[in-house]
Amino acid sequence: MRNAFVDGLVELALADPSVMLLTADLGYNVLDPFAHEFPDRFINVGVAEQNMAGIATGLAMTGRRVFIYSIATFATLRCFEQFRNGPALHNLPVCVVGVGAGYSYGNLGPSHFALEDVAIMRALPNVRVVAPADPDQARSAVRAIGAIPGPAYLRLGKGGNPTVPGLDGRFAWNLPEIIRPGSEIAMIATGAVAPETVAAADRLALKGIQARVAVMAHLPPEPTEELTELLRGCRGVLTVEEGRVTGGLGALVAQTISQGGLNCRLQMAGARGELAGPVGSREFMLAGQGLDADSLADQALGLLKRKTATAKT
Amino acid sequence: MAFSKPSSPIAGSNSTRLARLEHLSRQMRRGILEKAYAAKVGHIGSALSVADILSVLWGGILRDAGTQAPGRDRFVLCKGHAALGLYAAMHFIGRMDQSTFDSYCMDDTHLGVHPEPTIPGVDVGTGSLGQGLSVACGLAVGLRLDRSPGRVYALLSDAECNEGQVWEAAQFAAHHKLDNLTALVDANGTQALGRTEDVLDLSPMARRWEAFGWQAIEADGHDHGSLLGAIEAPRDGRPRMIIAKTVIGKGVSYMEDRVAWHYKSMNADEFARGLAEVDGGLEEAAA
Structure with a gap:
């Protein structure tokens, strides 16, 4: 990159x-x-x-x-x-x-x-x-x-970041770029952790769940119409970012849902916890924060389960 | 001698110029007191400390100061808390109208204690110490790349040199031989909580700048001829630092060299006494 x-x-x-x-x-x-x-x-x-x-x-x-x-x-x-x-x-x-x-x-x-x-x-x-x-x-x-x-x-990112399938280099202000259509839930990623998000969507697909996947490269300070529209059709959304969810994509989506009065469950994947701790490869660090493909798929599934549980009551 | 001294005093042919600058300084001091009293704000001592430096720069040195001319000289008030002195200079040379000057620190003004870039004639908004000299370096590189005749002047406080970023900028300016850059230090020896020599000793200031690759010149910061001599001395390819020896609160006897007047605001009696002292100066000049 x-x-x-x-x-x-x-x-x-x-x-x-x-x-x-x-x-x-x-x-x-x-x-x-x-x-x-x-x-x-x-x-x-x-x-x-x-x-x-x-x-x-x-x-x-x-x-x-x-x-x-x-x-x-x-x-x-x-x-x-x-x-x-x-x-x-x-x-x-x-x-x-x-x-x-x-x-x-x-x-x-x-x-x-x-x-x-x-x-x-x-x-x-x-x-x-x-x-x-x-x-x-x-x-x-x-x-x-x-x-x-x-x-x-x-x-x-740094060197060696892979190409995200379906993105084709598209970039526009305020716009979440949809790289995979889906219905039940959405996964929105920002930055170089997008490939892990796509891999998580692949794991969900194997279970018969088609998640909509979007890349939000521009992170505006306030909710945008485009983001609101994307979330309007979603029952649940998982945000994925390689950084603190506080003030990041997760916070932006939370604000968008709240201000838009949207009926959309939110799970935020990102950096949490103390700064100090064991270090290792990027892959090791991502896994430790729940940002690897398996963890992301599990969090998305959890979102669906919670949604189902809510629907039954 | 590790550093240069200013050139000889200004000759008789410059006496009109000097008289004009001295008159401007007196007008500025009166304006500073009036506006600070009306607004009930402090930082008066700092504005009075730099009044003569700003008078010389804005009244006698800066080309097309306060305009949008591309080849104009640029000025960065690194010690933004002395902005009242800057506003006074701009006003009394005709670059700021009366109603704008009168709005100092009133509601819905752009003239706060620290200068904003929204004020016509203010190129660089400042207020956080230590950052201005870097911006001045960028301006100097940009003007040099443009082959512009414009030069860059930056006014720092002495305690501002506590900030590490000042010395980052000092290294950069020397390395890139920014000889279109002149910085001045308002060396009044006081800072917010005490005397600089007690808080964080900065001496020997001129030698420090020399060691960083600057041409350091010492001047009397209240002597217009001394300042002009230092600013107009021949350049030697290095950025120039003028250590201008000043007195905080200069011109108002009870403020002079008193740390308290870094922050304090005037009561009615203090205002009347201060005004009488600077008005006395104006009368002397008129006589």
Whole structure:
């Protein structure tokens, strides 16, 4: 997904001479295509994320569209206030690019787990928060971000993220992209944990349950009509995100159901519990949080059982 | 000598310029007291501390200040809590109308204690210490890439240099040889809870900036000629830091060098005494 981002950014920069890329000394090899093509539009600011956010603010004030790149925790948590008081307050086209969503860097430990980033960035009303599900969608998202006048947060997985079947790289603002039709329940995923969600839907299909599967890459601060419409026809929904459900997709869907007065049961899969604990591969970490395909399928089934139990009483 | 001294005092030919700037400073001090008293807010000492620096910058240095001209000089008030001084400068050079200036800290105003980017003429909204110099660096790089004649000026407080981000920006500006960037430190030696030397000693300030790769110049922050000399001294390819020695509350005797006037607001008696002192200055200038 990192490489797709950079390819997309090079395309964007070829068309838009105002595009610049800043990194806080991360992205070894990954950023080379941009740095080689546009040496005057690339700055490694050093290990200084707060300064990077401020520099991007100043550059954007001189008419530039600036992408600032680091590991997702550092790119958001470390310089949140600088981003809030700079690009967000001044409504400037600065896009924070955070690589390593959720547990992408599983064995690097809790300092590298990006779990709260979506919640804090969604709290800024004019920031477009985007978590692509696969490399093709990441490329489309870069194109879309390149056309907006204000700030954004692009949350990437890392390398080796598989393609999500049925998504075909589609991306649109506010829109849950339906990648598999179904009836009884829906599963909505955001970000690089979408493939696990599709695998969970496959397990349900083996049991004769056709779950509707959607990818919600753009996570707006408030419920949208499109999301409300998707949920209107559902008896139950499972949200799937590689991060805290508080302030994330789960919270967005809960608010959508509540505000829309929808008759839809909700189960939220995501990061819970303490930051400290055993670490391991991303797969190990996902399983520990109930975000592997088997756990997700079980949670969806539980949703159906509860629904049935309620219906009988 | 690890750092440069300002060039020789301004010659006689500049006397009109200096008199004009000194008059502007006095007008600003009166305006600062009036607006702070009407709004019953503090941060008066800080605004008075930077009044002469802002007078020199806005009245004598900044090209097309407060306009939207693309080649204009940019100004970042990193120490946003002194915004009343900035508003006074903008008002008395004719970049802010009377009713806007009068709205300071009233309901439904854009003129809060800290400056907002929604105010015409304010390029950068500030208020959280330590962040402005980074934005100034970005502006300086952007203007250089544009081959713009515009230069960038940033005004920091001394205690703001407690913030680590200031030194991130310092390293960046030196590495990239941002010689279109001039920063000034309002070195009044006081901060919210005490004297800087007691809270977190910053000395030797000029040597610190020199060590970070800046051209550091010391100036008298209440002497317009000294400030002009430091700002207009020949450049040597490095970003410039002017350590402007100032006194908090300058111009009002009972506020001068008193930590309390970082936050305190005036009562009626204090306001009358303060006004008499700065008005005395205005009368002297007129005589």
